[in-house]
Amino acid sequence: xxxxxxxxxxxxxxxxxxxxxxxxxxxxxxxxxxxxxxxxxxxxxxxxxxxxxxxxxxxxxxxxxxxxxxxxxxxxxxxxxxxxxxxxxxxxxxxxxxxxxxxxxxxxxxxxxxxxxxxxxxxxxxxxxxxxxxxxxxxxxxxxxxxxxxxxxxxxxxxxxxxxxxxxxxxxxxxxxxxxxxxxxxxxxxxxxxxxxxxxxxxxxxxxxxxxxxxxxxxxxxxxxxxxxxx
Amino acid sequence: xxxxxxxxxxxxxxxxxxxxxxxxxxxxxxxxxxxxxxxxxxxxxxxxxxxxxxxxxxxxxxxxxxxxxxxxxxxxxxxxxxxxxxxxxxxxxxxxxxxxxxxxxxxxxxxxxxxxxxxxxxxxxxxxxxxxxxxxxxxxxxxxxxxxxxxxxxxxxxxxxxxxxxxxxxxxxxxxxxxxxxxxxxxxxx
Numbered sequence: 001x002x003x004x005x006x007x008x009x010x011x012x013x014x015x016x017x018x019x020x021x022x023x024x025x026x027x028x029x030x031x032x033x034x035x036x037x038x039x040x041x042x043x044x045x046x047x048x049x050x051x052x053x054x055x056x057x058x059x060x061x062x063x064x065x066x067x068x069x070x071x072x073x074x075x076x077x078x079x080x081x082x083x084x085x086x087x088x089x090x091x092x093x094x095x096x097x098x099x100x101x102x103x104x105x106x107x108x109x110x111x112x113x114x115x116x117x118x119x120x121x122x123x124x125x126x127x128x129x130x131x132x133x134x135x136x137x138x139x140x141x142x143x144x145x146x147x148x149x150x151x152x153x154x155x156x157x158x159x160x161x162x163x164x165x166x167x168x169x170x171x172x173x174x175x176x177x178x179x180x181x182x183x184x185x186x187x188x189x190x191x192x193x194x195x196x197x198x199x200x201x202x203x204x205x206x207x208x209x210x211x212x213x214x215x216x217x218x219x220x221x222x223x224x225x226x227x228x229x230x231x
Numbered sequence: 232x233x234x235x236x237x238x239x240x241x242x243x244x245x246x247x248x249x250x251x252x253x254x255x256x257x258x259x260x261x262x263x264x265x266x267x268x269x270x271x272x273x274x275x276x277x278x279x280x281x282x283x284x285x286x287x288x289x290x291x292x293x294x295x296x297x298x299x300x301x302x303x304x305x306x307x308x309x310x311x312x313x314x315x316x317x318x319x320x321x322x323x324x325x326x327x328x329x330x331x332x333x334x335x336x337x338x339x340x341x342x343x344x345x346x347x348x349x350x351x352x353x354x355x356x357x358x359x360x361x362x363x364x365x366x367x368x369x370x371x372x373x374x375x376x377x378x379x380x381x382x383x384x385x386x387x388x389x390x391x392x393x394x395x396x397x398x399x400x401x402x403x404x405x406x407x408x409x410x411x412x413x414x415x416x417x418x419x420x421x
Contacts, residue, residue, distance in 0.1 A: 007403075008407060009400075009403035009404065009406065009407050010403070012403075012406050012407045012410050013381070013387075013388050013403060013406055015410070016378065016381040016382050016406060016410070017316075017317075017320065017381065017382070017385065018381035018386065018387050018388045018391070018406065019387060019388065020387050020388075020389055043414070044410065044414070045305040045309065046305060046309070046414070046417055047410050047413040047414045047417060048309070048313075048382070048410075049305050049306065049308070049309030049312065049313070050309075050363045050366075050367075050413065050417065051367070051378070051382045051383075051413075052267070052271045052309065052312030052313070052315070052316055052382075053267060053271075053308065053309075053312065053363055054363040054364040054366075054367050055270050055271050055273075055274040055364075055383075056270060056274070056364075057266060057267065057270045058266070058269060058270045058273055059266065060265050060266055060268075060269035060283070060286065061279075061283065064265070064269065064283045064286060064287060065261065065265065067283075067287055068261060068265070068286075068287050068290055068291060069254075069258060069261070071287075071291050071294075072254050072257055072258075072291075072294055073254065075252075075294070075295065076252070076254050079252070188238060188262075190262050192262075194234075
């Protein structure tokens, strides 16, 4: 301490978290009542902040996102149980499936990548009105889930490449030989997207996604990127 | 508010919605900051598993605490990273005898993605980090070292003085000089 005030060196060390506990307590007791020291500490905030940002930037693993959002979902659900009418649930609660034991459901969905490689097989559900499969990406690239409800289903995809010009991702619904267009969408900057597939999807329906040069096409013009077959 | 609308909000406008426990707002927050949070956690604790645990704990604490973000504390990014840093240092201290990781290791390479795979947002984030890192690397090594030992290693100035066998006053002076240079670089736009 320099008279009433901490040394400037000590304020810098405080900002870096480098003071001993008793020195730290002394700064914390003094600074809130001292405009000069408060100004000095505030001026150090951006410089300390850039230390955190200056490290080599890494890609967080996808399962970290799933785990964090599953905890958030669980909190929302607990809150809903305590408070009655449910607040808005995140993605209808299906992200939370990653943190729960899978349980049997009457409807199984197989999500397969191009070429018929199986990339999913983990079934679960969030209620009697919805059947969901959680898809683990089996390859670098696209992955996701399809949640089937009675009258509307939801595709949740990630790993999508960014589009150019008028391009869109187009969802197609195939029943037997008949293929009809459903929704189209553009992923966010992180390559993620959610899109609704309207209407009842009976057993055997195949939901597909292609990357098309423009919206409004009536039949696929490019290879199927992902498909999900309701069984 | 739709997801698209939330994604257009500035961080400072997003945080009140996170504080009101809007899970979609939190998801937008996660997508913006989890990468930087994980990168810092990994840098401090030195392992992928521990880095994930620290990141998860820190971000969930923000969600559950009602996100007590105050604009006066700087940017949302800096505030978030401060929470991550504290969690990571706590973990290091709990694991007594463990040395902090103070230099970038070769194993980081396995987590890097090729530049062409990066989204625009990620590319900008990494470019910014590289610029900041460059400014810090320009510091004299003795100043850079004490700052790194304090911020990434969680050592007190007394511990650093003992470790480097230098007088405490010298260590304090190096910290101050180094931080003054970083502030000056920031003022000049790096």
